[in-house]
Amino acid sequence: MSEKIGFIGLGIMGKPMAKNLVNAGYSLVVLDINTSAVNELTEMGAEAASSPADVASKVSKIITMLPDGPQVDEVVLGANGVLENAGSDTALIDMSSISPTVSKKIAASLAEKGARALDAPVSGGEPGAIAGQLAIMVGGPEDLFNDVKPIFDVVGKSAVLVGDTGAGQTCKLVNQILVGIHIEAMGEAFLLATKAGVDQMRVYEAIKGGLAGSNVLNAKVPLVLDRNFKPGFKINLHQKDLRNALEAATTMGLELPVTNIVQGMIGDLVDDGKGNDDHGGIVQALEKTNGVEIK
Amino acid sequence: MSEKIGFIGLGIMGKPMAKNLVNAGYSLVVLDINTSAVNELTEMGAEAASSPADVASKVSKIITMLPDGPQVDEVVLGANGVLENAGSDTALIDMSSISPTVSKKIAASLAEKGARALDAPVSGGEPGAIAGQLAIMVGGPEDLFNDVKPIFDVVGKSAVLVGDTGAGQTCKLVNQILVGIHIEAMGEAFLLATKAGVDQMRVYEAIKGGLAGSNVLNAKVPLVLDRNFKPGFKINLHQKDLRNALEAATTMGLELPVTNIVQGMIGDLVDDGKGNDDHGGIVQALEKTNGVEIK
Numbered sequence: 027m028s029e030k031i032g033f034i035g036l037g038i039m040g041k042p043m044a045k046n047l048v049n050a051g052y053s054l055v056v057l058d059i060n061t062s063a064v065n066e067l068t069e070m071g072a073e074a075a076s077s078p079a080d081v082a083s084k085v086s087k088i089i090t091m092l093p094d095g096p097q098v099d100e101v102v103l104g105a106n107g108v109l110e111n112a113g114s115d116t117a118l119i120d121m122s123s124i125s126p127t128v129s130k131k132i133a134a135s136l137a138e139k140g141a142r143a144l145d146a147p148v149s150g151g152e153p154g155a156i157a158g159q160l161a162i163m164v165g166g167p168e169d170l171f172n173d174v175k176p177i178f179d180v181v182g183k184s185a186v187l188v189g190d191t192g193a194g195q196t197c198k199l200v201n202q203i204l205v206g207i208h209i210e211a212m213g214e215a216f217l218l219a220t221k222a223g224v225d226q227m228r229v230y231e232a233i234k235g236g237l238a239g240s241n242v243l244n245a246k247v248p249l250v251l252d253r254n255f256k257p258g259f260k261i262n263l264h265q266k267d268l269r270n271a272l273e274a275a276t277t278m279g280l281e282l283p284v285t286n287i288v289q290g291m292i293g294d295l296v297d298d299g300k301g302n303d304d305h306g307g308i309v310q311a312l313e314k315t316n317g318v319e320i321k
Numbered sequence: 322m323s324e325k326i327g328f329i330g331l332g333i334m335g336k337p338m339a340k341n342l343v344n345a346g347y348s349l350v351v352l353d354i355n356t357s358a359v360n361e362l363t364e365m366g367a368e369a370a371s372s373p374a375d376v377a378s379k380v381s382k383i384i385t386m387l388p389d390g391p392q393v394d395e396v397v398l399g400a401n402g403v404l405e406n407a408g409s410d411t412a413l414i415d416m417s418s419i420s421p422t423v424s425k426k427i428a429a430s431l432a433e434k435g436a437r438a439l440d441a442p443v444s445g446g447e448p449g450a451i452a453g454q455l456a457i458m459v460g461g462p463e464d465l466f467n468d469v470k471p472i473f474d475v476v477g478k479s480a481v482l483v484g485d486t487g488a489g490q491t492c493k494l495v496n497q498i499l500v501g502i503h504i505e506a507m508g509e510a511f512l513l514a515t516k517a518g519v520d521q522m523r524v525y526e527a528i529k530g531g532l533a534g535s536n537v538l539n540a541k542v543p544l545v546l547d548r549n550f551k552p553g554f555k556i557n558l559h560q561k562d563l564r565n566a567l568e569a570a571t572t573m574g575l576e577l578p579v580t581n582i583v584q585g586m587i588g589d590l591v592d593d594g595k596g597n598d599d600h601g602g603i604v605q606a607l608e609k610t611n612g613v614e615i616k
Contacts (some may be wrong), residue, residue, distance in 0.1 A: 126517065149531045161531045163524075186527035189519045196517040197524045200510040204533035207506035207579070214577040215498040218566065221573040222421065222491040224484045229458075229492045232481035236444045236456040238499035240535035271513065278516040280611050282509040284502070284579050316575050 028053050031177065032081040032088035033072075034101055034108075035122070036063035039148070040091035042156040043121070043181045048072060050180040055084050078102065082111035087174065090120045094266055095128035102132050114140035119174055121162070121181075123147040123263075125270045126192035126199070127277065129165065133191045142170050145191060147198035148182065151259040159183040163201070165193030199274060202267035206288045206308065208242035213309030216247070216320045226251055226320070246306040250320055255300075255307035262301035264308070265292045323348050326472065327376040327383035328367075329396055329403075330417070331358035334443070335386035337451040338416070338476045343367055345475040350379050373397065377406035382469065385415045389561055390423035397427050409435030414469055416457070416476075418442040418558075420565045421487035421494070422572065424460065428486045437465050440486060442493035443477065446554040454478040458496070460488030494569060497562035501583045501603065503537035508604030511542070511615045521546055521615070541601040545615055550595075550602035557596035559603070560587045 028051045033044045036058040044067055048054055054072040057080075058064050064074050075081040078101045081088055088108060092098050098120055102108045108118060118136060120129065120143065129145040136143050144166035154160045162178050162185035164171055171187045178185035188197045215238075219229050230247050233239065249255070268289045275282050291311035298314075300307060313319050323346045328339045331353035339362055343349055349367040352375075353359050359369050370376040373396045376383055383403060387393050393415055397403045403413060413431060415424065415438065424440040431438050439461035449455045457473050457480035459466055466482045473480035483492045510533075514524050525542050528534065544550070563584045570577050586606035593609075595602060608614050 149528070149533070161527065163527045184527075184530065186523060188523045188527050192517070193519045193523075196514055196519045197527050200514050200524050201528045201531065201533040203510040203513065204506050204528070204535070204538075207502060207509065208533070208535065210579055211499050211502035211506070214502070214580050215495040217575060218498065218570055218573075218577065219491055219495050221575055222487070222569070224488045224491045228481060228483045228488075229495050232456065232458045232479075232483050232492050233444070233496045233499070235479065236496065237536050237540060238444070238496040238503070240499070240503065240537070241532050242535070243499075245532060274517070275513055278513075280512060280516055280613070282513065283582060283607075283610075284505055285509050287578060287582070312578075318575070 030055065030085050032075070032085040034058070034078055034081060034088065035091035036060060036067060037091065037093070038152050039155045041066065042152070043091060044072070045070065046158045046180055047177070055081050057081055077106035078108045079106040079110040082108045082116060086115040087117045087119060087177070090118065090122055092122045094122070095124035098122050098124055098132065099128060103135055109135060109139065112136055112139045112141040116141035117170055117174070118143040119146055119177070120144070121146045121148055123198050123267055124195060126195040126274060129195050130192045133166070142167060143191065144170055144174060145194040146178070147194055149198070149201055155181070162186070163188055163194045163197035165189055165195065166191050199267065199271040202264060203271055203282070203285050205242060205305070206264055206268055207284050208240055209246060209306060209308045210288050210291070210312070212243055212246060212250070213312040213320070216250070217312060217316060217318060220320050221318060249304070249306050250309055255303040257302060258304035258306065260301065261292055261295055261303050261305050261307060264305040265289065265296060265301070268292065325350065325380050327370070327380040329353070329373055329376060329383065330386035331355060331362060332386065332388070333447050334450045336361065337447070338386060339367070340365065341453045341475055342472070350376050352376055372401035373403045374401040374405040377403045377411060381410040382412045382414060382472070385413065385417055387417045389417070390419035393417050393419055393427065394423060398430055404430060404434065407431055407434045407436040411436035412465055412469070413438040414441055414472070415439070416441045416443055418493050418562055419490060421490035421569060424490050425487045428461070437462060438486065439465055439469060440489040441473070442489055444493070444496055450476070457481070458483055458489045458492035460484055460490065461486050494562065494566040497559060498566055498577070498580050500537060500600070501559055501563055502579050503535055504541060504601060504603045505583050505586065505607065507538055507541060507545070508607040508615070511545070512607060512611060512613060515615050516613060544599070544601050545604055550598035552597060553599035553601065555596065556587055556590055556598050556600050556602060559600040560584065560591060560596070563587065
């Protein structure tokens, strides 16, 4: 008999992940405020739940894939939340990207009922979710990680246990700081090349194999040159991640000057109505200030 | 009979490059103010010259590998410079990393005597020079590039003709902007992880294959965690390259805010006597400001 697991949050990421789990033979109990997404899953054989508490009454392993910390907090700790029906066999697998502080708070509340949690945010965006090729960064107990690994193997191409509770979220913040700054680096470097009148693809070909090479360049240089900012991963989601990173830094007494600058640029772009562009489009802030487009 | 070429500048980069050319069968006419470096080459069979003009009287192809633009300007256009004995068969192959503006000025002066030039700066540092594995970024006439390609194949693993005169130097500036900002990105990301108490190598393993992955991370994360700042490529050379980049940007009316910040950090480190550290040590500026070391 197939294992029955809960899945709360059937958005742009959660829905394809849930479908991959159904297709891999798992019995799903699903929940979302979007009834059409729920219907897509029930038509595939999943069971619809009426509340997070209802999900927790029906299954022991519950995946959450929600927009940010406040939503995870509400679903787990709020009225009719997971916590109400959590017991010693309950395991929350929160795959949302949220603040490590919120992950620790939720894990501590669950622990009072003997329940356990993994924070397991992902990288790879919608294409990775659809293809089951996400990179999963996990924090929490090792035996629970090992127990859940078959689920991660369905939705992801890799799952690494980075450390204790919150370490998965910290790893995601590290990831997003790197990606955000790398996009800005690409912007500054290729804007200089544009103004100098040099062929950008030849520059890219000349440098990609050396120390300047990066996966951001490989993924985004061709898109920026095509002025293709269709998401991918939206600027306003990157804004959320850097907000969580900067809040975590402030809490720990750290100043991250370049992360701050990039977040300021992202804020300007969101104000300009570009929040739904792909995050490769962060270069547009620099282009606007300088009155020149990379081409 | 083996081709005879000139080589001016037998420093940390030039000397191993010249040796590789001798070992590949070229007859070299060499020049440097450091007589012990010259002696090393003459003991291998190279001929010593008395001035850049002397080199130009003996060979048609002349490689220069010098610290910065003023030195290349002096060697080519100064008293007893290459220009004095340059003719229509003379080809200057300047492999120094200098301002594209200086490269264009030198090429224009040589052109008045019918002589030609390539700007051909490299990436790969001392290890790349020793191994003959440099990445060479070239600007100038295509037929001259093709003519010189066998020389590039001895000292480098790749040589890409990026565009016209100055394009090689512009490409090097693009490279150094990217590398400098990527090092700072690594610093901000891994300082956050350090303060959060997460195992850095596990974080690196979890993210390296995704969008955050870069050659800077691959090369520098292990060294930073070992507090190993032995050069490699020195911070004060990166300072020179970013100075050339920011001067080029200013000339073109561009503002590069993050490049500016990184250059400010490098200036603080040079003031602190760390200019001879490897450029991976740029993270030390952020560490000092925050009073925490990455570990």
